[in-house]
Amino acid sequence: MPERQRIAKEDETVVARVQLFVTCLADMVRPQAAIAAVRAMERRGVNVEFPSNQTCCGQFSYNAGYQHEAAILARHFLEVFETGETGHDETEIVSLSGSCAAMVIHSYPQLLFDDAMEQGEPLSVAEDWKRRAQAVGTRIREWGTWMGKTFGSAQEKGHHLPVAYHLGCHMRRLLPPSGELTNMLKAQGILAREPDDADQCCGFGGTYSFTEPAISTALADDKLKNIDKLVHDQGAVCLTSADLGCLLHLAGRQRRQGSPFPACHISELVDLADQNRLTPEHIESLGDEGRK
Amino acid sequence: MGQLPFDPRPWPIRRNQALQDQTMRHTIGFVTRRFALAKRDVYRKNPAIEASRQAAVGQKRQAIRDMPRLLEQFRAQVEEHGAQTYMAAGAHDAIAIALRIARQAQAKLVIKSKSMVTEEIELNQAFESAGIVVRETDLGEYIIQLAREKPSHILAPAAHRNRHQIDELFHHDASQQGIQPPVSDEIAELTHYARFRLRQEFLRADMGVTGGNFLVAETGTLVLITNEGNADMVTSLPRVLVSIVGVEKIVRDWSSLVQIIQQPAMSGIGRHLSSYTTMVHGPRQSASAEGPDEWHVILLDNGRKALLGTEFEDVLSCIRCGACLNVCPVFREVGGHAYGSVYPGPIGIVETPLLTDLQVLPEIPSTLCTLCHACLEACPMDIELPHHIVALRRLKAKRRLNARRLDWTMRTWARFWQTPQGYRRSVQIARLAQRVSRQPRILHSAPGLFGGWFETRDMPAVAAETFHEWWPKHHHTGASEK
Incomplete structure (x- = not known):
């Protein structure tokens, strides 16, 4: 990639520069995931920028049919990430959720075009929003896929710890194939195993999880049954995913039923592996960090 | 209509x-x-x-x-x-x-x-x-x-x-007709019974x-x-x-x-x-x-x-193959009757309100879809089902068909999060609510629309230090050296 080469010439220790999109869920209820992602990137020489005016991609409004509300958040997102703090316009944006990245890539251009037209803006303004959204859409990646692509899976570790891996629907169906992510995990000694019926939704669905809790939970229970099978048959030590929404939904269901099982973002596993602390005990204590 | x-x-x-x-x-x-x-x-x-x-x-x-x-x-x-x-x-x-x-x-x-x-x-x-x-x-x-x-x-x-239920139906029918019921609930026997019964009707109709x-x-x-x-x-x-x-x-x-x-x-x-x-x-x-x-x-x-000439025109390409029903996680949970329409599944939640200009079952695009996109992947005719489901939810919001509580929640939520200041304030409000309701680490309940989550699930409380708060304190002080 020409951009990365240019940066590398300026400073040999910096292999890449990225803007981090932390996502609202990671920021508020699982900051450990974002901290782990930052540490894993910086260890590899990545210069991480965090545009601190960022809030949320607006998918919760968009999917519920509140287009104008979603467009307000989308415009804010563009304004934050078009410049970042240092104005590196070509910088890749890494998102700690596959679903949010898909929202920016697939829904923003038309959403902003339609909303501008609906607000009575001239066509040229609407088209300009669309173009800006498309430009930002070409820069955004899901974090794990970006890590896999950027750092490959060269330094393979000998041992492998099996984990239950949930590939969320939007990452599975709306983003490019994420094989590099699981290869990267494998290189870190993390064997990502998908449960039976892996391509069936876990039932989270954003706002659907609280507007239709009964069906959402029935789907979670189906998913958890298959995850249990991975635990029993393959010794999976935790549940992991690149999408926190699905994780919070599944882990929240397990906790309510009195059978909590470790669940963490993939970044937390990579961070542990980096420090040679990838053990069931360390994974189990991940959720407690910063909460005591 | x-x-x-x-x-x-x-x-x-x-x-x-x-x-x-x-x-x-x-x-x-x-x-x-x-x-x-x-x-x-x-x-x-x-x-x-x-x-x-x-x-x-x-x-x-x-x-x-x-x-x-x-x-x-x-x-x-x-x-x-x-x-x-x-x-x-x-x-x-x-x-x-x-x-x-x-x-x-x-x-x-x-x-x-x-x-x-x-x-x-x-x-x-x-x-x-x-x-x-x-x-x-x-x-x-x-x-x-x-x-x-x-x-x-x-x-x-x-x-x-299932075949046991079908066997029961056929037995009931046989006793009413005074004829021999199926010999067993094996599929071949059930089919044989139906074939015998229907043959008589074919010739008389x-x-x-x-x-x-x-x-x-x-x-x-x-x-x-x-x-x-x-x-x-x-x-x-x-x-x-x-x-x-x-x-x-x-x-x-x-x-x-x-x-x-x-x-x-x-x-x-x-x-x-x-x-x-x-x-x-x-x-x-x-x-x-x-x-x-x-x-x-x-x-x-x-x-x-x-629907001709509208953004929904591709719905008319449906060939009724049922592929979208077969992959739909919600359909697999609740079956077709819960939809309330003769057309269930992803195509049904799009087509039923569309054919009737949202007069019939306007709730189903909202209540029966997680937007997982499996239907789009399965549809042989490339009908943009998830896109249409969102569009119908949009029409519902525009025509004020949603509960007022949903309107209020979605608008207030977006109003807070459209600025960094509002976003920070929402974190403070959440923390205050957690303190007042004495749920310091794990939430078991929440007010309003969010209460739906807590009918069946817990959720971690807002962290003592969000990532936004962590970044300026820790980042430039060598966090990367660990």
């Missing part, structure tokens, strides 16, 4: 009844997964069919755009063959036309092949009210007719019933009713695909034949038919073609040995033409 029948019970009642029916959930989960797997296999083993699928999409889209002209061509051809055609604007019109034909023919027993359109217009009920006996001859339709139910799946109407899978404009041909061959009997034995078909079934010519006709079986059940293909050109000619004396073709609009 179209007229569609619907289950008047409120959504929570339909939903809860479905979720409590473990036998149905097990049966529908098994059947849908088997169909979905078969579809995946046939595409994997035959890479060449992808090109034919894409050609079919192109042909079908073009036929929909040319619908007015092609329908005229079809009607002219059919009438030249000695049949009558009718345009029915709505369900009531189609019923009136069909009843008039039945009365004129003095029909007492009507046999039918499987048709979703006649479910859509509730033809059986209208005929029965008029004192005409109607017999469904598709095995699945026959089963639900005995059970007095609506179809639960577009392709497999009795997919919610004085009118046949079909739907239609395709209308070929070029030659004025009605094409029906079945897996049981019953359409052959329905279209050739009774003296009067009535075919009721949605206007969107039109295709231009035989070369496009050849592409499109494979798609329902391949995507619905994972086979290259349905077992039987039945074609009707017209009533019996003087030289031919069999066929009806009269053929009447009723072309039904019922809200379809209103």
Whole structure:
């Protein structure tokens, strides 16, 4: 990639520069995931920028049919990430959720075009929003896929710890194939195993999880049954995913039923592996960090 | 605007009844997964069919755009063959036309092949009210007719019933008829019983009713695909034949038919073609040995033409294969009856409100979809189902059909998060609420709309230090050295 080469010439220790999109869920209820992602990137020489005016991609409004509300958040997102703090316009944006990245890539251009037209803006303004959204859409990646692509899976570790891996629907169906992510995990000694019926939704669905809790939970229970099978048959030590929404939904269901099982973002596993602390005990204590 | 029948019970009642029916959930989960797997296999083993699928999409889209002209061509051809055609604007019109034909023919027993359109217009009920006996001859339709139910799946109407339940129905029927019941609940025995029962009706019926899978404009041909061959009997034995078909079934010519006709079986059940293909050109000619004396073709609009030229036009390309139902996680949980419409599943939650301008079941695009996009992946006709579901939710919000609490929550939420200051304030408010409700680490409840989450799940509280708060404190002080 020409951009990365240019940066590398300026400073040999910096292999890449990225803007981090932390996502609202990671920021508020699982900051450990974002901290782990930052540490894993910086260890590899990545210069991480965090545009601190960022809030949320607006998918919760968009999917519920509140287009104008979603467009307000989308415009804010563009304004934050078009410049970042240092104005590196070509910088890749890494998102700690596959679903949010898909929202920016697939829904923003038309959403902003339609909303501008609906607000009575001239066509040229609407088209300009669309173009800006498309430009930002070409820069955004899901974090794990970006890590896999950027750092490959060269330094393979000998041992492998099996984990239950949930590939969320939007990452599975709306983003490019994420094989590099699981290869990267494998290189870190993390064997990502998908449960039976892996391509069936876990039932989270954003706002659907609280507007239709009964069906959402029935789907979670189906998913958890298959995850249990991975635990029993393959010794999976935790549940992991690149999408926190699905994780919070599944882990929240397990906790309510009195059978909590470790669940963490993939970044937390990579961070542990980096420090040679990838053990069931360390994974189990991940959720407690910063909460005591 | 179209007229569609619907289950008047409120959504929570339909939903809860479905979720409590473990036998149905097990049966529908098994059947849908088997169909979905078969579809995946046939595409994997035959890479060449992808090109034919894409050609079919192109042909079908073009036929929909040319619908007015092609329908005229079809009607002219059919009438030249000695049949009558009718345009029915709505369900009531189609019923009136069909009843008039039945009365004129003095029909007492009507046999039918499987048709979703006649479910859509509730033809059986209208005929029965008029004192005409109607017999469904598709095995699945026959089963639900005995059970007095609506179809639960577009392709497999009795997919919610297992063979033990079907055996019970047949036993009941046998005792009423005073005939021998099925020997066992083996599938072959059940089929044998239905075959014996239906054979008598086939020979006695004085009118046949079909739907239609395709209308070929070029030659004025009605094409029906079945897996049981019953359409052959329905279209050739009774003296009067009535075919009721949605206007969107039109295709231009035989070369496009050849592409499109494979798609329902391949995507619905994972086979290259349905077992039987039945074609009707017209009533019996003087030289031919069999066929009806009269053929009447009723072309039904019922809200379809209103979608032409709109962002929803691709919905008219639906070939009723059921592939979207088979992969839908929500359909697999609740089955077809919970939807309350004759059209369930992803296509049903789009089509039911669209055909009726959101008058019928406007809640279903919101309550029966997680936006997982599995339907889009499965649809052989590339219908933008998730996109349409979001669009319908948007229409609902715009027309103020949502609960006010939802409007308020979504607007307030967005108002807070449109600025960094508002976002920070929302974190402070959440922390305060957590302190007041004494839930420092794990939340077990929350007010308002968010309470739905906590009916069944816990959630971590807002962190003592969010990432936004962590970043300025830790980042530039060598956090990366760890």
